[in-house]
Amino acid sequence: MIKLIAIDLDGTLLNNEKKITDRTKDALKKAKNQGVKIVLCTGRPLLGMVQYLDELNLREDEDYGITYNGGLVQRTKTGEVISEITMSKKDIESLYELSQTLEVPMNFIDLERVYSPAPPNGKPSLYGEIMKALPFVTSDIRSLPEDIKINKALFCIDQPILDAAINKIPCSFFENYTMMKSRPVLLEIMNKNVDKGKGLQALGQHLGIKQEEMMTFGDEENDLAMIEYAGWGVAMGNAIDKVKDAAQFITLTNEENGVAYAVEKFVINK
CATH class of the missing domain: 3.40.50.1000 (HAD superfamily/HAD-like)
Structure with a gap:
């Protein structure tokens, strides 16, 4: 039943x-x-x-x-x-470094807002076209509180760029995080237990x-x-x-x- x-x-x-x-x-x-x-x-x-x-x-x-x-x-x-189940500041620092290496923009989210650290030159995030419910704030990874709880991070950019970037992500990140596409232009990244x-x-x-x-x-x-x-x-x-x-x-x-x-x-x- x-x-x-x-x-x-x-x-x-x-x-x-x-x-x-x-x-x-x-x-x-x-x-x-x-x-x-x-x-x-x-x-x-x-x-x-x-x-x-x-x-x-x-x-x-x-x-x-x-x-x-x-x-x-x-x-x-x-x-x-x-x-x-959330992620820590250390997680976000590691994922942001990855995004810069891959040259894709990253956003991350808690219960109240979407954070927008500096994107790679000429590659802004498309997430603002998808997320309308939460406010966006510009952020500096280094200034985040040490005890911040992040629900998820994401890469959101045109599908060909995103797919090429996903193919370059080291295996260790897939082992340490849950990574999955929810839309052709959106890769979501969460705690491994999510x-x-x-x-x-x-x-x-x-x-x-x-x-x-x-x-x-x-x-x-x-x-x-x-x-x-x-x-x-x-x-x-x-x-x-x-x-x-x-x-x-x-x-x-x-x-x-x-x-x-x-x-x-x-x-x-x-």
């Missing part, structure tokens, strides 16, 4: 116009009314998905969200932290819900861990091959109400 449904946003819950269709809203409302937990699971901060939480009525006392790709689990109504699967595990432990009682929906590399973790991982029809290969079911695309189709089939009309 499915007790929790975790859903990625871009390319999954949202269509290509960044909207939730009426059919999808109706299916998730019915599932919630049956007692199923509906959890949005994203790389965004909580403030970056408030609009969608409100549309789905997911800001009540016992509603939760998984943000920063699993690094943060929160109550959506109050922002109360259930689980949090991924959406681990965030889902932390929430499941808090709620007393087992992994075999979970259904997850995703389309991109950063969704792979939760697709593999859940008892019923669902890949969107527009998902990358890695996600489809790991899933128990491949639904329709995000343009064809893929989330609604699977929820209707396996949860509402089972």
Whole structure:
């Protein structure tokens, strides 16, 4: 029996116009009314998905969200932290040095703001075109507080430049951090113990819900861990091959109400 449904946003819950269709809203409302937990699971901060939480009525006392790709689990109504895994100033210094070597811009984020250290000449970050929920502040890595907690770092630049840079990242960084693309132009970098699967595990432990009682929906590399973790991982029809290969079911695309189709089939009309 499915007790929790975790859903990625871009390319999954949202269509290509960044909207939730009426059919999808109706299916998730019915599932919630049956007692199923509906959890949005994203790389965004909580403030970056408030609009969608409100549309789905997911800001009540016992509603939760998984943000920063699993690094943060929160109550959506109050922002109360259930689980949090962060990076240190030392991590950010190391990653910034890497970004300068690769000649790609880096941003990093805490709960309140996006930090923008000096980019390589002529290669500004594109992240401002994606992140609208948090303010951006110019920062000097050396002046950061020693006890700062960073939720994630990222490289955001045109896809050909980013892909070429990723191919040059030393293996040690992949061993020491979780690195994954969430969009063609965006590489996200987090604590090694962060991924959406681990965030889902932390929430499941808090709620007393087992992994075999979970259904997850995703389309991109950063969704792979939760697709593999859940008892019923669902890949969107527009998902990358890695996600489809790991899933128990491949639904329709995000343009064809893929989330609604699977929820209707396996949860509402089972």
